Amino acid sequence: MPRRKGAPEVNAGSMADIAFLLLIFFLVTTTIETDAGLDRMLPPIEPPDQDVVIKQKNIFTVNINKNGQLLVEDNLMEMKDLRKAATAFLENGADGTCTYCKGKKDPSSSDNPTKAIISLKNDRETKYSTYITVQNELVGAYNDLRNREAQRLYGKDFTDMEADYLDPETPSSIRDDLKDKVKRIQDMFPQKLSEAETTTN
Amino acid sequence: MAKFTKKKDGDLPAVSTASLPDIVFMLLFFFMTVTTMKDSSLMVANTLPNASEIKKLEKKDRVIYIYVGTPTQEYQKVFGTEPKIQLNDKFANVDEVGSFILAERAKKPQELQNVLTTALKVDKDANMGLITDIKQQLREVNALKVNYTTYEGDAFNNLQ
Numbered sequence: 001m002p003r004r005k006g007a008p009e010v011n012a013g014s015m016a017d018i019a020f021l022l023l024i025f026f027l028v029t030t031t032i033e034t035d036a037g038l039d040r041m042l043p044p045i046e047p048p049d050q051d052v053v054i055k056q057k058n059i060f061t062v063n064i065n066k067n068g069q070l071l072v073e074d075n076l077m078e079m080k081d082l083r084k085a086a087t088a089f090l091e092n093g094a095d096g097t098c099t100y101c102k103g104k105k106d107p108s109s110s111d112n113p114t115k116a117i118i119s120l121k122n123d124r125e126t127k128y129s130t131y132i133t134v135q136n137e138l139v140g141a142y143n144d145l146r147n148r149e150a151q152r153l154y155g156k157d158f159t160d161m162e163a164d165y166l167d168p169e170t171p172s173s174i175r176d177d178l179k180d181k182v183k184r185i186q187d188m189f190p191q192k193l194s195e196a197e198t199t200t201n
Numbered sequence: 202m203a204k205f206t207k208k209k210d211g212d213l214p215a216v217s218t219a220s221l222p223d224i225v226f227m228l229l230f231f232f233m234t235v236t237t238m239k240d241s242s243l244m245v246a247n248t249l250p251n252a253s254e255i256k257k258l259e260k261k262d263r264v265i266y267i268y269v270g271t272p273t274q275e276y277q278k279v280f281g282t283e284p285k286i287q288l289n290d291k292f293a294n295v296d297e298v299g300s301f302i303l304a305e306r307a308k309k310p311q312e313l314q315n316v317l318t319t320a321l322k323v324d325k326d327a328n329m330g331l332i333t334d335i336k337q338q339l340r341e342v343n344a345l346k347v348n349y350t351t352y353e354g355d356a357f358n359n360l361q
Contacts, residue, residue, distance in 0.1 A: 009215070016218070019225045027232065035264075035320060036255040037350035045340045068360065079360060124330030128323050129250040129359035131332070132349060136252040136356040143254050159254075168259055195336075 038135055043194065058110050060089045060118045064134055066125035079133060086141035090116050090189060100149055100188065113145075117192045138193060145189045150181075158185050245270035245287050250325040251354030258348055263317055265305045265344075267298065269331060270324030284327040286335065295331065298338040306344070318346045325359060 062082070063071035070077045072085055092109040093101035101113065110116035118138055122131055143159055150158035164170050165178040247270045258264055268287040272280040276292075285292045288301045306314050319339055323332060339347065 011213070011215075016221050016224070019221070020228075023225070023228060023232075035258045035322075035348075035350045036353060037249075037258065037320065037348045038252055038254065039256050039318075039346070039348050042336055042340050042345040042347060044343070044345060079357065122329050122333075124328065124333065126329040127325070128327040128329060128332060129325035131329050132250040132252055132325070132351060133356040133359045135349065136254050136351075139254040163256070166256070166259060 038132070038139060040135070040193075054117065055111070055115075057094075057108055058115045058117055060086065060110070060116065062086075062118065062120050062134060062138070064120075064122040064126045064130060066123040068127060068130040070134070079137065082134065082137045083141045083144070086118060086138055087144055089118075090141060091145055092116070100152075113189045114187075117194055119194045121195075139191075142189055142191050142193075146185050149188055150185050153185075154181055158182070161185075242290070243268065243273070243287070244276055244290075244292065245272055245285060246324050246326075247322055248325055249322060249350055249352050250356075250359045252349075252351040252356050253354065255351055255353055256348075258318065258320060258350070262309070263313055264320050264348075265302060265317055266320050266322060267301075267335065268322045269327050269335070271326070284324065284331055286331070295334040295338060298335055299342045302339065302342045302344045306342075316346075317344065318348050319344050320348045320350045322350045 061071075061073060065071065070079060070082060072082065077085065088103060089110055090103075090113050091098070091101040092103035092106055093112050094105055094107050094109060095111040096105065098112040103109075120134065120138065122134075146158035150156055150161060154161070161178055162182055165175055165182050170178075245268050247268060269284055270287075271277075271282050271284050272292070280292055286295065286298065287293070288297065293301065302319065306317060309317065321332070321335065336347070339345070
């Protein structure tokens, strides 16, 4: 058939629908950049019913003074050595019940990871950035140990597993599977980081 | 009556799309003007410290923000150069933090009220004294989940 009037006109009536679809898609997917930071739990205000007796050797004290110097277990320490010292303390395993620990089993240090407590104290004049660095190193010590165990058991880093678990976009089937794994690793090295009230002087 | 059946078959009346761009632009402008980034204008200097072991803050509707830092230049005449707390759009004292958290919590839907996180956006030059007071306030209103918001980076950069 010979063409008579050039190309036929395209019906553009559905263009509006397409434009709206695009508009709605961008409206929904636009998220302003998410923040990130160190998650911490504060201790509840009401004291526990009975006093819990904790052996001194199970407490790893970290003191920050107003100049940003560290006093760890009554010794002066450089910031870069803190993570190693905390790791060594956490996995010391003096009572031998911790099968996965690779510590020195030093009898004067912590019994096992579930009993080990890190106590952080700071001065009122400590700079916030120093405090965050210390927090970062202590959380890093826990994460290092947890990553090591997660690598051994599941061949994945704990931090990645936890991030996937907390990500709302992970399908629930994967999330259920991760839940037990994450829980298990967390129980191996429970994060016991206590923050006492600060000293005023 | 013959007039009504005059239509020829297969002849769709063409929809005029000439006004379509106008409609879409109208919508676009509507959303552009209505959208407010609820990052209420910062009245304090807010250079966050760096940290490497960070977790993402998911779900913005479950987060209450508290800003701390020295007031910016334009507010320094009135409020001085000591670090201050900013809640929403105004400066506040430490003892207002508790009631602020309670008020914000009451605004959230019931099912979210127990899972709220308090994001502390604190300038790296602030002192811990103020932070400790805020933490004490948070404990008093039982807002125990906190997030020290940081930038991603090497934590040792903080020390310089």
